[in-house]
Amino acid sequence: MRFAVTYRVVAADLVEARARANDIAVEQTVEIPREIVPGGYVEDEILGRVEAVEPVKDAFSVTVSYANADVGGDFLQLLNVVFGNSSIKTGMRVVSVDLNDELTGLFPGPRFGRSGLRAMLGVPKGPLLMSAIKPVGLSTAELARTAHRFALGGMDMIKDDHGLVDQASAPFKERVAACVDAVHKANAKTGGKSIFIPNITGTAKGFFERALFAKTAGAGAVMVAPALQGHAAVQELAADPEFGLPIVSHPAFSGANVIAPANGFSHRFYFGQLQRLMGVDAVVYPNFGGRFGFSIGECQDIIKGCTDDFGPYAPILPTPGGGMSIESAPGMAEIYGEDVIYLIGGALLREWDDLEGACRRLANAVGRTG
């Protein structure tokens, strides 16, 4: 069976675009000059096949198909076939992938997805709310107190800042235990179902140990930065039946993958399709209008990647964050609708004297009822 990848390719004209398309087909598979590709299996199956070359705005859309046999069941080799060496060529960008049942059967995707997260949080409709405990350098007690107050204010998901790892000021195990407890105590008061979401990082081996510790300690989900930890590690954690919690993905260290429009990956692929392929349930990314430079169009591209039909994979929740405020929240509803997690950190922490009230004002501002 074959699967297809669509690229955006910069070229002066159709002739050059076709040449670059053939180049991708060779580079991503056999990586030897075309004229010495062995006939038979290698040429007929392994060699990439150019399926389409069409002009699009300021560039060309190129679709190349590849054999499942080249992937060999290896998640990283799938990524390598999609965009290994070609990532280093100028003016080539991955737009989207179209997989097949045999491949998607190997990588189970989101365990919870949008509907699973809503069920866990007891919020069947309306936007979900997330905040973050921070900054690094506070003690475990201070961070746990913040988590407690966010939960009292009705935030559905309270996550670690992505810079919280195992610093001496708030060691991982101590922090997770204290924050889970703080959120549970708030739930007991409010009747809510807020969850605590620790940031999981560490060595290749330690990563899994921390994730399992978080589960045992009562965390509701975990957060991982795939560009730091590695995309296979996230895929493996999501697929691990012993783990079985939702995964929130953080964009730290990933900026270069999307930021140059002619290279890297489309927002739709990187923050949408790839996340679902890994098994992520909610993907954090910088919202438009905040302190990062994503446009409304790029954010809509992410929504598409999170929710479009994509094999057997459930839709997941876009989680825009970064510089949001209570004031800017209503405008976001027009873009995101109901199926979104609003991540607001700094803007709530500014209201420390009445943090719980600020959380409720945020809920009102985004039209969250109940």
Add this chain to the structure above:
Amino acid sequence: MRFAVTYRVVAADLVEARARANDIAVEQTVEIPREIVPGGYVEDEILGRVEAVEPVKDAFSVTVSYANADVGGDFLQLLNVVFGNSSIKTGMRVVSVDLNDELTGLFPGPRFGRSGLRAMLGVPKGPLLMSAIKPVGLSTAELARTAHRFALGGMDMIKDDHGLVDQASAPFKERVAACVDAVHKANAKTGGKSIFIPNITGTAKGFFERALFAKTAGAGAVMVAPALQGHAAVQELAADPEFGLPIVSHPAFSGANVIAPANGFSHRFYFGQLQRLMGVDAVVYPNFGGRFGFSIGECQDIIKGCTDDFGPYAPILPTPGGGMSIESAPGMAEIYGEDVIYLIGGALLREWDDLEGACRRLANAVGRTG
């Protein structure tokens, strides 16, 4: 103790550059609005500190220092502090890092480096030669035969194509065993010290198993693509005393990290400093003048990153490849001098009828004697 990161920052003027520098200092550490950063430890230690803002060509050079305490001994948190969220902002690029003894003490760096590799290969001076067995889709026997012939021709290092994983056509264990055997048999004939270098990939856990299998099977080194496998996995493998082989790094999937000049990482940092920090001994990257777009200046920047003084880390070997030919080899000597590994794959495979002779012509062309 503190360490420093130098960024290239795009700004209209010094005032904007200073504002963006302050922004980095906040974003990479506390990630809350500056005015609510808690006084005391968080403000005095954890918060990034702008050390310098100076105009450079078309941009500004910004140096920010960070506390070791923020890193918490975690390799990925070090990368996250260097360029986590700021990677998603436009016009910011990591130029270089300046670490301190406490940090470099945590990450032991290259086990072999340039001199260790030379000693292992028995080549005290002159350029080293590397080739690759490929394409994916050939049988184990065909790949092993190619490895044998490269070794007969005197190539010092014979590596897997980076697309060779565990495909049915040449399963990992079978391939490694056969290729190691083929290279050893050639060494027995020639008296040479050629080594076979398998490509190591797989799940987060399987990666280490394969690396250890490769060692037991007699591989001379392993190749890993850090942008695929994850930078911590490579660091952990290099530091593992049970492993203890040299590591060759491959650039697959990493292109976006360097290709847009205003974002991501300098070539010096990404293909130099970062590799040494991970413990890589030789770094493959696309040579100038080949089918990729790196300039001579960018390649010289990589040499600098591989060989400049950098804490306790040994110099490592730049390994330019991608579209090299026997004809272009002499021009490369002017840029690289002696301390280089020339990686030539496709251009040698074109000469299949006299592959051994082509290897010898290459050796002559680059001035390799003995």
